[in-house]
Amino acid sequence: MATVQENLANSLKELQKFQNSHSLAIIKSSEISKVYLARLINNGFLQEVMKGWYISSRPDALPGDTTNWYTSYWHFVSVYARHRFKEDWCLTPEQSLSLYSGHRTVPTQIILRTPKGSNNIVQLLHNTSLLDIKVKNANSIFNEPQFGLNLYSLQEALIECSPDFYKMDEIAARTCLSLIADASDILRILLEKGQTKKAGRLAGAFRNIGNATIADEIIGTMKSLGYSIREEDPFETSSTIVYERVTSPYVTRLKLMWQTMRNDVMKLFPESENSYTDVDTCMKQIEEQYKQDAYNSLSIEGYKVTNELIEKVKSGEWKPEVNSSDLEQKNAMAARGYWQAFQAVKTSIAKILQGSNPGKIISDDLRIWYRELFAPSVSIGLIRPADLAGYRTHQVYIKGSMHTPLSPDAVREAMPVLFELLEYEPNAAVRAILGHFIFVYIHPYMDGNGRIARFIMNSQFISGGYNWTIVSVESRNEYMAALEKASVNGDIADFTKFILSLTNTDFSKNTKIKST
Secondary structure (H helix, E strand, O other): OOOHHHHHHHHHHHHHOOEOOOOOEEEEHHHOOHHHHHHHHHOOOEEEEEOOEEEEOOOOOOOOOOHHHHHHHHHHHHHHHHHHHOOOOEEOHHHHHHHHOOOOOOOOEEEEEEOOOOOEEEEOOOOOEEEEEEOOOOOOEEEOOOOOOEEEOHHHHHHHOOOOHHHHOHHHHHHHHHOOOOOHHHHHHHHHHOOHHHHHHHHHHHHHOOOHHHHHHHHHHHHHOOOOOOOOOOOOOOOOOOOOOOOOHHHHHHHHHHHHHHHHHHHHOOOOOOOOOOHHHHHHHHHHOHHHHHHHHHHHOOOOOOHHHHHHHHHOOOOOOOOHHHHOOHHHHHHHHHHHHHHHHHHHHHHHHOOOOHHHHHHHHHHHHHHHHHHHHHHOOOOOHHHHOOOOOOOOOOOOOOOOOOOHHHHHHHHHHHHHHHHHOOOHHHHHHHHHHHHHHHOOOOOOHHHHHHHHHHHHHHHOOOOOOOOOHHHHHHHHHHHHHHHHHOOOHHHHHHHHHHOOOOOOOOOOOOOO
C-alpha cells in the first residue's frame, strides 16, 4: 500500500503535466482525477480561482497572498478564454494597446470580446473579474507569443479604441503610435470602413507626437478619395519628446514615464542649495550611515541581520574560512556583500564629487556594485559565478505586486534607456527618485534590485547636496505601497512624498544635517 508521501508524489507528477514553460499550471477540474485534485488542494499545491478552475500555488503561501494569482493571471485568462471560446475571442482595443505598449499590470477587470459571449461577469481572485461581452471580434486577431492572448492588431486597436484612451492612458497611446512604421495598414482599415471621424482623430494623434508624415498621408489620402475629414487632436497635452520611430515599446514608454513623472517630482521635492566640497568629509559622513543603512536595507529584503553581524563583518572578524558557523550563514554572505558594495558606491560617489557626470557613473559602475553585492555568495558556492555575468535571463515576479517586471529581452532594451535618462537629467532629486523607481520597475537582476536601487538613489542625492537617506524596515509597507502605485497607476507622487519625509536636509540653509 502506498504511503501518504508516495500518494502526494504521484499527484505532483500529475500536476507537473499541466505546467507551462513558466512552471505555472492552469487546470480545469474535469481534466484531472478527483483524488489527485483533492490531494493537491489539501496540500496547498492548487488554489481555486473560480468554480472548476485552479492554478498552481505554493504550500507556504499565507492567506490573502496575491503572488500566485498575479503571477498566473495572464496565463489563466488565455487558457480559460481558449477553453470556452476556442479562437473566437480577443481582448478590447484598449487592453490590446496597453499590452502592446509593454504594460502588463493586472487589471481589476478584463473584458473578452466574442460572438459567443454571455455578457456575464465572473468573479476571480483578489477583487478581479472577467466580463465576456457578446460582440463582433476584431477584423484581424493577433496572437501574442508570451501568454497566448488574442489581441486586436496594433493598427486596428489604435483606430477602434475609445477617444478617452488617449487621455486616460497617454503613455500607452503615445508608445503605440511610435511603433507604427507607415500609414499603409491604418489607411487600409479606415478606407474599408469609411471611418472619417476616426481618421481625423488618428491624424491629430500622429501630429501630436511629431509624426507629420503619417498625419499628412492619412488626411491627404482620405480627401483624395472624396472623404470629408477634419483633423482632431485626441490628447490633452502636447508631446515634449522629439518623435522617433522605435521598434521596442519599452524605449518610448520609459522616456514618456520619465518625462511625465519628473515634473511631479520637481513640484514636490525642494531643490537643495547645498553642495559637498570636501570629498573626504563627505565620505566620512556616508560611512557613519553604514550601520543603520545596512541593517534596514537588508532587513527590507528579508535577511535576518543583527547589529552584531554587521559589526563583525565591518571589523573584519567575520572569518568563514576559520569559523564554520560564519560559513553556514547565508545572512552573513548578504551582510558581507552589502559592505563590499557600499565601499564600491562610495568610490563612485567620490568620482561624482570630483566632477564626473552623476548619471554616467551609474552606467559605468553599476555592474561593479552588483558584483560586489554577491561576490561572497559566489565564493562559498551559494550562487554560480555565471549569475553575475549580466542581467537576468528569466522572468521574475514581485511578491504581491500587480506589476509584472519586464521580460529578459526587454530588460536589455530598457537599461540603456535608463542610463541615458540619468546621464542627461539635470535635476538631482529627479535622478534619485526616478532612478530608484525605474530601476525596480525594470527589475534587471534576479536578486538585489531593491538594494541597488537605494544605492542609485543615494548616489544621486549626494550629487545634488542632499543627505544619504535610509528607508527603515519599519516603513517597508508604506515604501512598497508607494512603489506599487507608481508602477501600476503611473503616479509617482506618493513615492516622492515618502522619500522626502525620510530626508533629513534643511533646504533653507547651506548646511548639512547628519541623518540619525
